[in-house]
Amino acid sequence: MSDEKMIPLWEVFIRPRNGLNHKHVGSLHAADGELALQAARDVYTRREEGNSIWVVRAEDILASDPDKSAENFDPAADKIYRHPSFYDIPDEVGHM
Amino acid sequence: MYSQGLIGANTETQETPEFLAAFQARIDAEEKIEPNDPMPAAYRKTLIRMISQHAHSEIVGMLPEGNWITRAPTLRRKVALLAKVQDEGGHGLYLYSAAETLGVSREQLTQELLTGKAKYSSIFNYPTPTWADIGAIGWLVDGAAIMNQVPLCRCSYGPYARAMIRVCKEESFHQRQGYELMTSLAEGTEEQKAMAQDALNRWWWPSLMMFGPSDSDSQHSDQSMAWKIKRFTNDELRQKFVDATVPQAELIGLSMPDEKLTWNESKNNGQGGYDFGEIDWDEFWQVVKGHGMMNKDRINAKRKAWDDGAWVRQAALAHAEKQNQRKAAA
Numbered sequence: 001m002s003d004e005k006m007i008p009l010w011e012v013f014i015r016p017r018n019g020l021n022h023k024h025v026g027s028l029h030a031a032d033g034e035l036a037l038q039a040a041r042d043v044y045t046r047r048e049e050g051n052s053i054w055v056v057r058a059e060d061i062l063a064s065d066p067d068k069s070a071e072n073f074d075p076a077a078d079k080i081y082r083h084p085s086f087y088d089i090p091d092e093v094g095h096m
Numbered sequence: 097m098y099s100q101g102l103i104g105a106n107t108e109t110q111e112t113p114e115f116l117a118a119f120q121a122r123i124d125a126e127e128k129i130e131p132n133d134p135m136p137a138a139y140r141k142t143l144i145r146m147i148s149q150h151a152h153s154e155i156v157g158m159l160p161e162g163n164w165i166t167r168a169p170t171l172r173r174k175v176a177l178l179a180k181v182q183d184e185g186g187h188g189l190y191l192y193s194a195a196e197t198l199g200v201s202r203e204q205l206t207q208e209l210l211t212g213k214a215k216y217s218s219i220f221n222y223p224t225p226t227w228a229d230i231g232a233i234g235w236l237v238d239g240a241a242i243m244n245q246v247p248l249c250r251c252s253y254g255p256y257a258r259a260m261i262r263v264c265k266e267e268s269f270h271q272r273q274g275y276e277l278m279t280s281l282a283e284g285t286e287e288q289k290a291m292a293q294d295a296l297n298r299w300w301w302p303s304l305m306m307f308g309p310s311d312s313d314s315q316h317s318d319q320s321m322a323w324k325i326k327r328f329t330n331d332e333l334r335q336k337f338v339d340a341t342v343p344q345a346e347l348i349g350l351s352m353p354d355e356k357l358t359w360n361e362s363k364n365n366g367q368g369g370y371d372f373g374e375i376d377w378d379e380f381w382q383v384v385k386g387h388g389m390m391n392k393d394r395i396n397a398k399r400k401a402w403d404d405g406a407w408v409r410q411a412a413l414a415h416a417e418k419q420n421q422r423k424a425a426a
Contacts, residue, residue, distance in 0.1 A: 004406070005413050006203060009196070026259070027193045029202055031412035032419065043189050046182070047266070066132045 009058040010036040012043075014050035022054050030055075111136055123324050128254040131197040139323055143253050144198050146325065151191035152209050152216035156394050158184045160224040161233060169227065176273045177230060183270065187263045194255040210402055212395050218380060219302050221388030228281055228288075228295035234274015236296075236303040236341065242267050243337045244307065247327035256325075275344065282348040289349070296345065297353040304372075305380045307334040313377075339369045 007029040013022035025044050030036035036055040045053070064072060080086050089096060119136055122129070129135055158181050165181065168174035192202055208214035219237050224230065245267065248260040281292035308330040311317060320326040328336075345352055356373035363369030382388065 004203075004409065006201075007409060007413065009202075026190055027196065028189060031409070032416035035412060035416075042182075043186050046179075046186060063132060066130070066134070 010055045011058050012040045013054040015052040016050050123252050129252055130254045140198050144200050147191055147195040148205050149215050151188045152214050154184050154188035156216045156220045159397055163224050164230050180270050183266050190259040194259040197255045210399050218383040219306050221383050221390045222302055223390050226291055228291040231274050231277030232295035232299040234270050235278050236299050238270040240303045240306045240337050243333050252324040279348045293350055296350050300353050342370055
């Protein structure tokens, strides 16, 4: 077994129904894309979980570094002027 | 990302008291830990052990029931059993995929199962000689598994919790089809009822053992609770299972093989619960250590499946390689 070649890892994304985004659901191993799609159908859609599947080689996905999450994402926290409730308008104007 | 982020990454941590305290603070704040987050090596190791044992249990668990697919008495029972066994395979795959996010490879996990190094639930080392065993497994074994798994949906490790949510959604049908099957037998002829009672007699105690050693003897419990990997102790979950299951047996005219089983009003903070007899822990440890009735058969069946499938894996990879070469040449 140890001399066998590794079967590549794929990440699986499912769209539950039209109008929604594809969402990551898990991963699986398959020799190529066609087999990955078939396996994803068997493993992740046995109960009508979706109507469309994407598979992506896991090694092709780049992830942001969790050690840099503060510098990446914290700057958004003090920019309340990006939200509509920051701005005062007369009550009489109603919904805007 | 999900699995890949860790491969080749340096997952070593400087486990200073400050690091461990900061990690514990995240856990206490009910923050989920995700694959690439820094985590203590022991947290990682505990999760790999738990998730891989769980995955192996699902995969080995296909064998005792698969044994009856061709002999299911009706088409209705056959489609249910086929779907259930297929689900167990799926559950194993969700869990292997969750374990891989911790930096362990599928090849390594498979190797550990095939060499007998890996542990899996002791329950699957019992044989399934009669059709009623299929009912007893669904009702009791899946019932006990659900007790264990529902709190795992809130496990502090994100990928494990997400896998468990999927598993729990699917597991409920497993228990109901088993109980329905037992109900049919219990309402049937004298022989059928006797077969149901016999299966209950054989599966009851091993089902109680599924929750693992008593809290006083469990070596992993305290730290796993502190890390919110586990939410209840083995004994708490076992008690919940007994309290839920005894009335289900009574309802269909079956009885637990335990003379010491009695209602105790003072249990569970005055809500009442069942006192039950002593579990045969010698038997449990014998089975865990590989001396159960079916340990050898189970591993041999997995090895045979792996060996018989070798040409398929090789052919699929060779085909993929050829296609890639053609694409590159074009």
